[in-house]
Amino acid sequence: MIGCKASASLPPLPELNKGGIVMRISEHPILNFAKGRKVKFVFNGKEMEGYEGEPIAAALHAAGVREFKESPHHHRPRGFYCAIGNCSSCLMKVNGEPNVRVCVEKLEEGMIVETQKGKGEISAAQ
Amino acid sequence: MLHSEIVIIGAGPAGLCAAISAAKQGATVALLERDEFLGGQLVKQTHMFFGSKKQYASVRGIDIAPLLEKEIKGLPNISVFLNSTVLGYYEDGVLLFEQNGKAKKIKPARMIVATGAAEKVLPFPNNDLPGVYGAGAVQTLMNVHGVKPAKRVLMVGAGNIGLIVSYQLLQAGVEVAGVIEAAPYIGGYLVHAAKIRRSGVPILTSHTIKAALGDRAVEGAIIQQLDEKWQPITGTERTLEVDAICLAVGLTPLVEILWQAGCQMKYVPQLGGHVPIRNQFNETSVPGIFVAGDASGVEEASSAMLEGALAGMEASASLGYRSEDFDLIKQDILAQLESLRSGPTGEKIRTGLAQLV
Numbered sequence: 246m247i248g249c250k251a252s253a254s255l256p257p258l259p260e261l262n263k264g265g266i267v268m269r270i271s272e273h274p275i276l277n278f279a280k281g282r283k284v285k286f287v288f289n290g291k292e293m294e295g296y297e298g299e300p301i302a303a304a305l306h307a308a309g310v311r312e313f314k315e316s317p318h319h320h321r322p323r324g325f326y327c328a329i330g331n332c333s334s335c336l337m338k339v340n341g342e343p344n345v346r347v348c349v350e351k352l353e354e355g356m357i358v359e360t361q362k363g364k365g366e367i368s369a370a371q
Numbered sequence: 372m373l374h375s376e377i378v379i380i381g382a383g384p385a386g387l388c389a390a391i392s393a394a395k396q397g398a399t400v401a402l403l404e405r406d407e408f409l410g411g412q413l414v415k416q417t418h419m420f421f422g423s424k425k426q427y428a429s430v431r432g433i434d435i436a437p438l439l440e441k442e443i444k445g446l447p448n449i450s451v452f453l454n455s456t457v458l459g460y461y462e463d464g465v466l467l468f469e470q471n472g473k474a475k476k477i478k479p480a481r482m483i484v485a486t487g488a489a490e491k492v493l494p495f496p497n498n499d500l501p502g503v504y505g506a507g508a509v510q511t512l513m514n515v516h517g518v519k520p521a522k523r524v525l526m527v528g529a530g531n532i533g534l535i536v537s538y539q540l541l542q543a544g545v546e547v548a549g550v551i552e553a554a555p556y557i558g559g560y561l562v563h564a565a566k567i568r569r570s571g572v573p574i575l576t577s578h579t580i581k582a583a584l585g586d587r588a589v590e591g592a593i594i595q596q597l598d599e600k601w602q603p604i605t606g607t608e609r610t611l612e613v614d615a616i617c618l619a620v621g622l623t624p625l626v627e628i629l630w631q632a633g634c635q636m637k638y639v640p641q642l643g644g645h646v647p648i649r650n651q652f653n654e655t656s657v658p659g660i661f662v663a664g665d666a667s668g669v670e671e672a673s674s675a676m677l678e679g680a681l682a683g684m685e686a687s688a689s690l691g692y693r694s695e696d697f698d699l700i701k702q703d704i705l706a707q708l709e710s711l712r713s714g715p716t717g718e719k720i721r722t723g724l725a726q727l728v
Contacts, residue, residue: 255548255612258522270517270543275417275431278517303516311501311588322587324501325520328508329412330405331489331625334499348508349406 268307284354301347301358302328302335313337313347314361337361375401375450377686378466378479380457380628383411384672385664385679386485387439392683392700393483394446397692401477402449403468405456409443410436411487412507413672415514417542418535418563425707426673433514435672460632481659481686484629485679488622488643488665493527496582502589506536506619513543521615525592526550527580531671533619534563540617541570548611551578551594553601560716581608583616592616622669632660641723642668651705651728653682661686668727670720677708 270278281297288310295304302325305313312322313335326334330349339345340357343365347358377393379386382404390402408414416432427435443449455470466477490505492498502521504512506528509520524545526537529552537547550567555577557564564574577597584591596607623644630636634647635656646668647655654661661682664675681704688697712720 255523258612258614268519270513270519272544273517274542276433276514276517280517299516303512303518306512306520307518313501316499321499322501323499324588325504325512326508327490327505328511329489332505 268309284352286352286354286356286358288358289360295352297353298351300328301337301339301345301350301352301356304352305347305358312360315363317363320362336365338365343367372465373401373475373477375399375477375479376690377401377481377483377683378403378477379483379485379683380466381411381485381487381664381666382406382409382451383485383487383664383675384413384435384439385487385666385675385682386411386483387436387443388676388679389483389485389661389663389683389686390449390679391439391442391446392680393687393692394449394683396684396687396694396697398448398481398687398690400446400449401452401479402443403452403455403457403466403477405454407453409440409451409453415507415510416672417514417539420673426676426711432672457628460628480690481661482632483661483663483679483682483686484626484666485663485675485682486625486628486666488624488669490618491621491623491643493580493618493620495580497585497589498583500583500585500589501587502585502615503583504615504617506532506617507622509615509617510536510539513545514539519543519545520617521589521613522546523548523613524615524617525580525594525611525613526617526619528552528619528621529554529557529559529564529574529576530619530621531559531563532622533617534559534567536617536619537567537572538563538570541567541572547572548613549594550574551580552576553579553597555599579603580616584610589614589616622665624666624669626662626666629655629660629662629666632657634660634662637727639668639723639726641719642670642727644669646723646727648727652685653678654685659686659689668720668723674708674711674720677704677711680704681708 284297311324314323326332328348330346335348336344337347338359338361376398378401390400394400413432413436455468457468459467581593581595595603629647636645649655663678663682
């Protein structure tokens with residue numbers, strides 16, 4: 246077995262945004278990332294920053310948020326899974342509308358993003 | 372109600388090539404794509420393709436998509452519908468799709484389904500925790516959006532996707548604790564495996580994941596060795612401190628629309644799941660409905676492009692559009708497909724296709 250020992254003892258994981266770990270990729274051997282303008286949005290009442298036009302899930306990830314929804318029956322945390330709008334693991338409440346697939350929904354200035362609990366209610370106004 | 376001679380669902384490598392080849396024969400084409408861009412999963416593939424020059428060998432997937440897009444734009448008989456999700460196919464031959472919040476109907480004379488595939492999951496305790504991600508999803512997050520999925524990742528699966536995404540994680544500055552593979556051998560190309568091993572990432576064959584650890588998100592993983600009968604060996608469990616577990620355990624064709632259209636389907640494990648019975652020119656059991664790319668069996672982008680081109684030609688020929696060099700082009704496509712599927716790496720696909728075609 247090649248390299249078996251190498252994984253036996255790993256150093257502890259560094260803390261996010263403290264030990265110099267930044268989730269945005271700044272340098273890449275092949276890619277350059279053209280980003281939109283910086284915008285503010287609100288996640289569960291807390292102001293956050295992301296880039297306009299990127300998926301909401303990307304902005305949340307970059308800010309260290311990975312828990313997007315709570316499963317309806319067992320109330321377990323759920324996050325990102327497929328990134329192509331296929332699996333429904335990342336459904337959140339966005340501007341009051343439930344069941345938004347945040348892996349493909351684009352971030353806009355001032356969006357109100359909330360963890361979705363349960364199946365999501367559609368109000369009469371919608 | 373919109374009308375088009377040929378409607379193609381999905382603008383990934385197969386759908387784009389289907390549109391180009393059908394339009395070049397002279398048919399009018401409507402290309403429906405649920406994303407807001409053309410190219411499908413090509414847009415995140417930073418690695419260079421294999422195959423021959425005709426199949427864009429040595430070109431990165433991200434650079435192939437713009438080439439195909441340019442060809443599409445040069446063909447006035449192709450109408451592109453972006454942000455368009457197909458919702459259903461009805462008995463009267465009408466396709467319903469949603470575009471920017473509006474329901475629309477289109478009636479095609481011929482249809483080419485190039486919907487691609489979705490990632491499979493693996494059953495293990497806590498596999499629903501945030502931090503357990505599809506390998507393709509991680510590729511999208513970092514290669515398209517420039518965001519790292521985590522700080523340290525365990526990759527499950529040493530097929531081509533597992534190996535390539537592991538390497539791309541390293542390129543993005545993410546640690547890879549290791550790649551585990553349940554089979555006793557590496558499934559992907561050894562050139563990819565060598566690259567990540569040279570970077571110091573261990574590839575552990577005959578290993579599986581026993582459980583993900585964590586309360587609200589992944590904080591670790593327990594891996595375990597398997598014996599020659601694929602049974603876990605007690606006492607070989609090891610805990611890895613990782614904050615993400617990437618699943619690269621294969622893809623399954625997205626074939627809902629083909630089921631709905633009444634195509635005869637068959638479960639073919641070598642092709643990733645249920646796939647439509649079809650003839651060698653990619654027409655399904657329902658006359659006029661064609662399939663191409665991963666939806667017809669999970670393979671790779673090079674063969675998807677060829678299958679798309681083939682389906683596009685056949686669909687247009689069945690409408691009476693046949694260029695003078697039709698047979699030459701078709702023979703060339705068939706020869707290229709045969710060559711791609713030759714040799715030991717093509718065996719799985721050949722075995723799968725033998726059950727269908």
